[in-house]
Amino acid sequence: xxxxxFLSNTALTTAGIGMTGILKAxxxxxxxxxxxxxxxxxxxxxxxxxxxxxxxxxxxxxxxxALCDIDENVLNEKAADxxxxxxxxxxxxxxxxxxxxxxxxxxxxxxxxxxxxxxxxVYALQAGKDVYVEKPMANTIAECxxxxxxxxxxxxRIVQVxxxxxxxxxxxxxxxxxxxxxxxxxxxxxxxxxxEYGVGQGIVPDEPVPAGVDFDMWLGPAPQRSFxxxxxxxxxxxxxxxxxxxxxDWGVHLLDIALWAKDxxxxxxxxxxxxxxxxxxxRSRETFDSMNVIYPKSDFVINWDMTAGIQGGPYDSSxxxxxxxxxxxxxxxxxxxxxxxxxxxxxxxxxSDEYKxxxxxxxxxxxxxxxxxxxxxxxKPVCTPVIGRAAALHVHIPNMAARTGESMLIWxxxxxxxxxxxxxxxxxxxxxxxxxxxxxx
Ligand SMILES: NC(=O)c1ccc[n+]([C@@H]2O[C@H](COP(=O)([O-])OP(=O)(O)OC[C@H]3O[C@@H](n4cnc5c(N)ncnc54)[C@H](O)[C@@H]3O)[C@@H](O)[C@H]2O)c1
Numbered sequence: 001x002x003x004x005x006f007l008s009n010t011a012l013t014t015a016g017i018g019m020t021g022i023l024k025a026x027x028x029x030x031x032x033x034x035x036x037x038x039x040x041x042x043x044x045x046x047x048x049x050x051x052x053x054x055x056x057x058x059x060x061x062x063x064x065x066a067l068c069d070i071d072e073n074v075l076n077e078k079a080a081d082x083x084x085x086x087x088x089x090x091x092x093x094x095x096x097x098x099x100x101x102x103x104x105x106x107x108x109x110x111x112x113x114x115x116x117x118x119x120x121x122v123y124a125l126q127a128g129k130d131v132y133v134e135k136p137m138a139n140t141i142a143e144c145x146x147x148x149x150x151x152x153x154x155x156x157r158i159v160q161v162x163x164x165x166x167x168x169x170x171x172x173x174x175x176x177x178x179x180x181x182x183x184x185x186x187x188x189x190x191x192x193x194x195x196e197y198g199v200g201q202g203i204v205p206d207e208p209v210p211a212g213v214d215f216d217m218w219l220g221p222a223p224q225r226s227f228x229x230x231x232x233x234x235x236x237x238x239x240x241x242x243x244x245x246x247x248x249d250w251g252v253h254l255l256d257i258a259l260w261a262k263d264x265x266x267x268x269x270x271x272x273x274x275x276x277x278x279x280x281x282x283r284s285r286e287t288f289d290s291m292n293v294i295y296p297k298s299d300f301v302i303n304w305d306m307t308a309g310i311q312g313g314p315y316d317s318s319x320x321x322x323x324x325x326x327x328x329x330x331x332x333x334x335x336x337x338x339x340x341x342x343x344x345x346x347x348x349x350x351x352s353d354e355y356k357x358x359x360x361x362x363x364x365x366x367x368x369x370x371x372x373x374x375x376x377x378x379x380k381p382v383c384t385p386v387i388g389r390a391a392a393l394h395v396h397i398p399n400m401a402a403r404t405g406e407s408m409l410i411w412x413x414x415x416x417x418x419x420x421x422x423x424x425x426x427x428x429x430x431x432x433x434x435x436x437x438x439x440x441x
Contacts (some may be wrong), residue, residue: 048110183325198308200285245287275402
């Protein structure tokens, strides 16, 4: 009750933590010389890939020179849109290897399902392109390791992982507040993600591959399967061969922010996991709809709480993080940042400052700007493969525990193995379907 009287709608800018950093980033690329044109090729055009492309094209001096998709319908629709909105006519491809041969492409955006990220990133680096690869960086531990090693091998290349919250004003400010001691000692991070789509779609029979779709090229290194639309565009997320369900879809974004608060760039050493399907109606999916994960860290704990099939959640948000310190709790999602101080009963005041900021915006644009800026400066982007791997392993390892029925997994990052589960070790490296081979670095 007492705490409430401290609630105000103070914007962060008036709380002395302004936007200078972000404005600087915007200015840096506002007026590039014409010779600075950046030519972008997009691989995987349907949803996020095309969104990423648009965020890049919103900047001066950026051109779309190629589009690639295995679905001709998607490819033609997006090509028409690029022509209409930007008056540009990219070369169109169904095979990404051909796109990578196009000499004038500086950078590629990889917006395919997760099972393709590793191969495409490695091939793009080999072809001398800079890479913006969507999250999660890859679909297995081994593939994440390969990307880190390949990026290190081609260290002159820029690789940005699409965890765009790293470029978001609200999250940057949350991290600033935590690191400057405003919430006191960080003791716990509670993270939640409740989304209806996470239960997958209703079950439908397999059907012939739609006209214009190269389904073999969609499957790529994944096992041969018949076509079913609930395992295809968008809903592939709920099948282990292509994605990791809600745990990985939202987990990489939110766990990334928890790790950032302590600059953790390594995988979890230990996870305690509950994973189950508690949604009543049968759905077309393999991934879990209910997961709880405890990540014990050296001096605090991260707690993941996920329920698919619903949309409500704590603090009026279906997803978010609550950073709990001994002076205050800081609640953050993409739109809002709220700091609620603990009450000091003796001093009759809050133990810390109070903030409420509710005007956060999408951060894809800033993340694309950061990538473009790095293409020009050759500096490291805000989300490197090492950061992408740390976040991805924080979601893959709990998924592996739930899949193998282990309630705890212990990971040894030096040997690259679990010390307590041979069953989980079997899932570290995917078996690629011929003619595709897992790259080695
Ligand atoms: N950063 C974010 O907030 C965010 C949000 C949504 C999705 N994503 C990520 O973006 C990626 C794509 O997700 P989506 O929702 O756009 O999926 P989607 O299924 O809607 O689109 C994927 C596209 O890739 C194409 N594709 C598949 N295999 C291909 C290949 N071999 N060559 C060329 N094109 C191929 C498909 O035909 C489809 O058009 C995923 O990794 C996802 O996790 C990130």
